[in-house]
Amino acid sequence: MKAFTQLNGLVCPLNRANVDTDAIIPKQFLKSIKRSGFGPNLFDEWRYLDHGEPGMDNSGRPINPEFVLNFPRYAGAQVLLARENFGCGSSREHAPWAIDDYGFRVVIAPSFADIFFNNCFKNGLLPIVLPADVVDQLFRETEAGDGYRLNVDLAAQTVTTPSGASFGFDITTHRKHCLLNGxxxxxxxxxxxxxxxxxxxxxxxxxxxxxxx
Amino acid sequence: MSAQTLYDKLWNSHVVRQEEDGTCLIYIDRHLIHEVTSPQAFEGLRTAQRQPWRVSSVVATADHNTPTDHWDEGIKDPISRQQVETLDANIKFFGALAYFPFKDKKQGIVHVVGPENGATLPGMTVVCGDSHTSTHGAFGALAHGIGTSEVEHVLATQTLVAKKSKAMLIKVEGELGAGVTAKDVALAIIGKIGTAGGTGYAVEFGGSAIRSLSMEGRMTLCNMAIEAGARAGMVAVDQITIDYVEGRPFAPTGATWDAAVEYWKTLVSDDGAVFDAVVELPAADIEPQVTWGTSPEQVVAIGARVPNPAAESDAVKKNSAERALQYMGLSAETPITEIAIDKVFIGSCTNSRIEDLRAAAAIARGRKKADNVKLALVVPGSGLVKAQAEAEGLDQVFIAAGFEWREPGCSMCLAMNADRLEPGERCASTSNRNFEGRQGQGGRTHLVSPAMAAAAAIAGHFVDVRQW
The missing domain is CATH 1.20.5 (Single alpha-helices involved in coiled-coils or other helix-helix interfaces)
Structure with a gap:
């Protein structure tokens, strides 16, 4: 597994509660017997205007311009900012595989579904729980202007905003040790x-x- | 020793070792495997040149990708076929206690196949790369879904790295009304505590209404624990549990059976055991349920109307409700009984067991599906359920009513095979998830009990089975 230590990354806000794993990676892509290549189909039904199937050339598909991942200002984002109960639904590890393959390294939300949360740690992806009011604040700041980045330091267990506000987060010693050392x-x-x-x-x-x- | 919950007993009896931060290695008794979440795990074993720790813990079947008709033509979708053939090859290479491949007479949905073969026993830890593994908690087992990395971990080490959850008791006292089923209890609970209400908890279902449920009903209830956010749901062992297990292929026999039963009878929460949370729901308050939105918590009783988002004070919930109504093509305040449907799906690991099919057939008997219902699909949970239903003549009841009688599998619960909704189609479904796109892109799912689904098929819209 790849290690996670520290990241300064662009933030993409996904302002929906209860985002389920069917939305993160629709079932037709679960037919793959590989662990990689799911990134182009992350949030497939929200991201494209047509119906996606495995094996399609995704570069030519019509993009949904209203979906946040397609906003040019969020291109290259590495931190996904989400709402409560993110990753609910099935146990498919294809969900964190898709998020990771797209390029995200951190997901921040007020709460996560248990299985998804657990699966992230097996893939070098760091899910961070922050209080709802802090997440609200991060949403406001992210949406207020271009180029909003967060600094995530796993060793220190902190998320720091561009203005220097810092928020601590919890992680078990075991998970932290595994992630820091890959x-x-x-x-x-x-x-x-x-x-x-x-x-x-x-x-x-x-x-x-x-x-x- | 102080009073213990059922969860305490199950957890404590499986702890191999514990680290200072509470992280444990938990021993795994039964590892259920299907084709979708296992190929990468087996590949990982091969790459690392590791052997499975104890293949006799493995019971496998192909269920998600398998077609439900024209079995003579095999699996037409080449990617689905490759995934099923990969499972065939992996089981052949690594071994298993039992494998029920595509077309086998005992093949079926993994959460139906395990219990009916006695591969799920009280006191076990049961895992599977599938969130609905919570189903097996109905046997007084500790059962939950895991990811593919964990599938590989269990294969290689027979253990899981886990921390103990908090314990929740959901108590349903009293008698369920006529026409009110375990599915309605599950949906009513989710409606009350929300889809994240059980997050971080292992849930025990208790109370007289739960104790009076059959094993099929208990499996339906525990199956939906994950929809309340709880990885594990469970019901204490009683005579109903023991009677169900007795005589099944992998159940113990003779003196071993007696010893097992003696132990299993201890698998109840002790008097005075303390739970971290207790939720009570009087059985008499539970009515037949219908979901109206795109999350199982968006649910109301059959006699109610589609809620008005304007009445919701929480901004996030209001936004979710508005989005759900738009996706579902519904207007606020519409009576549920005025919602017309296009398709009906009776099946899934939630509601495809013999009792479910009997309940649906009792409604369909001597009647005809409504003209506006394009398809009413009945998909038994396993080959054994199918054979039992046919022996009872249920297949003929469904066929005479204009329903389709299919081969077993997951089918239109998640639409990985050819059974799916077209964009905009509305379905009364006995499955477990009404997420956007779950039953096919753009499809609109309403979760109900088998009897309610059959009644909707006959009427063409939702109706109250209690007035049937």
Missing amino acids: LDEIGLTLQHADEIKTFEAAYRARQPWLFVE
């Missing part, structure tokens, strides 16, 4: 293989019916 979580867990084996043997003795071969 660690392979499976490799990390397998360092405890002996503990898993010991647990498994005792557990199997207690509940043999769970170990039908």
